[in-house]
Amino acid sequence: MKKAIEVKNLTKEYKDFKLDNISFTLPVGTIMGFIGENGAGKTTTIKSILDIIKYDGEIKLMDKDNKNEALKDIGVVLDDAFFPEILNAKDINTIMKSTYQNWDSKLYFKYLNDFKIPSKKQIKQLSKGMHKKLEIAVALAHHPKLLILDEPTTGLDPVARSEILEIFQNFMVDPECSIFISSHITSDLEHIADYIVFINEGKILLNEKCHVLLEEYGIVKCKKEELENIAKEDYIRVRKYRYDYELLIKNKKEFKKKYNSEVIDKISLEELMVLMLKGE
Amino acid sequence: MDIIISNNSNVPIYEQIKEQFKSKIIAGELSTGELLPSIRVLAKDLRCSVITTKNAYEELEKEGFVKTIPAKGVYVSKINKEIAKEEQLKKIEKMLEDVVILAKINKINKKELNTILSIIYEER
Known part of the structure; x- marks a missing residue:
């Protein structure tokens, strides 16, 4: 299996926060969704991957020993935008052309056209969605094999978000391409992600195929007496409400067989995230 | 060709895809030897993950409805x-x-x- 990203025992310590021994692998040709609360360690992980900060542990990109060599095949969209506001999209082409070896002006203008970004309008006059799309066009214009995206859809309206997801799926038609995308808008990831890594307080809580989470995990609602009859190992979390209990279970089919329960709800990534963090 | 997927159904998405291809093959809407879209293009068009479409094709192959020819694509098999x-x-x-x-x-x-x-x- 070819690996786009391989993170082994990544640790980074700040005064009040620790990224604690994180490991995961993104196989080439797939999309990994990186989810977690604000402050869980998503951006710190991404900055480590990109060598923006120093860290302990091992990170390998595109199976290459030399990270710098791999970095040129990576397109990046970070949470905090970086373009000077008085420039326009055309100016950016001029700058990038002289900075990046692989920069493809023709492809860049094609993306501007596809995304309907006006090339002569000052960046400060662009809407938030346009701005993000411009960043994505820049990230794509040097023929990357791997996209690393930190919250690319946060703060955008549903139409802009769906347009951006479409761009990513078009990118993924090439089997050599991979995407690592962090987000707390989990519904965006639900459909397109192959893997989900869930990080909390600097630790990985869950690393699973997305469809397994959506198809096999479930929510059971029950009364107190019913809860007492359910073995502890058959649920991952339980959350107490005023009138009932909510259980997060790992295998709907087996649970149904064992307890003969009729009501097992499908789970969304959002519900999963909340139950994992709010349940006991 | 129509393929309709429900994200709210209790039937897994790969199974929905599989069943719909199956019925199209049985009905003759897809004919023997026809090239099916690649897992990636299908994932893009159905707005689902690549693993999902891959699973669907693998199941179809197991049941004998399609055949994968490496480096070429997935083709509809001759079925009875x-x-x-x-x-x-x-x-x-x-x-x-x-x-x-x-x-x-x-x-x-x-x-x-x-x-x-x-x-x-x-x-x-």
Whole structure:
């Protein structure tokens, strides 16, 4: 299996926060969704991957020993935008052309056209969605094999978000391409992600195929007496409400067989995230 | 070609894709030797993950409906339509059996059951 990203025992310590021994692998040709609360360690992980900060542990990109060599095949969209506001999209082409070896002006203008970004309008006059799309066009214009995206859809309206997801799926038609995308808008990831890594307080809580989470995990609602009859190992979390209990279970089919329960709800990534963090 | 996927269904998405391809192959809408879209293009067009479409094709291959030719693509296999239809009929019989058992438990007679069946059949 070819690996786009391989993170082994990544640790980074700040005064009040620790990224604690994180490991995961993104196989080439797939999309990994990186989810977690604000402050869980998503951006710190991404900055480590990109060598923006120093860290302990091992990170390998595109199976290459030399990270710098791999970095040129990576397109990046970070949470905090970086373009000077008085420039326009055309100016950016001029700058990038002289900075990046692989920069493809023709492809860049094609993306501007596809995304309907006006090339002569000052960046400060662009809407938030346009701005993000411009960043994505820049990230794509040097023929990357791997996209690393930190919250690319946060703060955008549903139409802009769906347009951006479409761009990513078009990118993924090439089997050599991979995407690592962090987000707390989990519904965006639900459909397109192959893997989900869930990080909390600097630790990985869950690393699973997305469809397994959506198809096999479930929510059971029950009364107190019913809860007492359910073995502890058959649920991952339980959350107490005023009138009932909510259980997060790992295998709907087996649970149904064992307890003969009729009501097992499908789970969304959002519900999963909340139950994992709010349940006991 | 129409493929409709429901994200709210309890049927896994890969299975929905698989079943719809199967019925198109059985009905002859997809013919023997026809090249199917790649897992990636299909994932893009159906707005789902690549693993999902890959699973769907793998299941179809296991059941003999398609054949993957490495580096070329996934092709519709030659299937025996009679046998395939027979299989589907068997499935229907089995499901109807459950229906009849449930009806008998609840003392719903044959006539009532037939009425329900025709209404549902017309509505779909």
